[in-house]
Amino acid sequence: MNAKTYDFLADYAATLLGCGATCIRIEKNLKRLAAGCGVTAQVQIMPAHVTLSVSDGSGYSRVISRPMARGGINFDVNARLSRLSWAVADGHISADEAIKRFQEITTETGRTGQWQELLLASVANTAFCRLFGGDPASMLLVFAATLVGYRIKQVMIARGRDVRLAFLAASFFSASISAAGHVFHLGGTPEIAVGTSVLYLIPGVPYINAVSDLIDRHYLCAFGRFTDACVLTACLSAGLCAGMYLLGLYDI
């Protein structure tokens, strides 16, 4: 039994779970990867942990458990890990090479292009404002509000603060800043600015993943992801309401 390979499979599953992969993707990738490494693996996926039972066909199996890797949803890592499993399954690389590539994928420092991400998220949210009928003044307010709120979220999460608190703070400041349309009578659609200023915080991927897990009958994970998404939605709603309440915007 190669302990290094088994640890690699467990870390692989935990990383996939942490970067936002659905349960069916984790199962399929892991089985493919395990087959490529010459072992069989059964995985039990919980909302915050994965447990693997790995066997090399000799009649003995090893059970390994890992907590979900913390790192936030990252589709780039998700795609690269999936490509890695195909590379092993197709025989293009060996198990040892796969372990080395996995370490390279997971140890690349943070996400590059933080400022690009900030700018593009602000532009995207501004587009949402336009989509819902906002005028140019409202779009400008939403752009500024998203810039500030998203940056607050980035800084707080980078400092290890609770993601729920980060959502609360980001939505509070975004909603408050976008309320300048009401306070200073800017533009003709101030209510649209306030409403769309927090759309960038909606946890869409956890909701979609919850539905995907529900369809694949991973009910525990589906419920866990759905609850997580609901809590985040509640936090951003609380921030929005707090901002509106402080500014006296009761009649929007």
Added chain:
Amino acid sequence: MTEQSIIWCVIAGIPAIAFLARAAERIISECRHRQRPGTSLFDMAREREMLFIPGDDPAKDDDADECEDI
């Protein structure tokens, strides 16, 4: 100015001041070439500082030195 606009200015001013302070802190630390990480002007207390429970493992506590006399 109305009360509403004053409140808006205060709320909008908080992140503006925080970002300016972070930028100034970074510039100052780069100018002085400090070797050790600088202390933040703005920060939030860690969970362990706010919610210390007798029996917490001090080995895992980053602020164990501050809690010695508890």
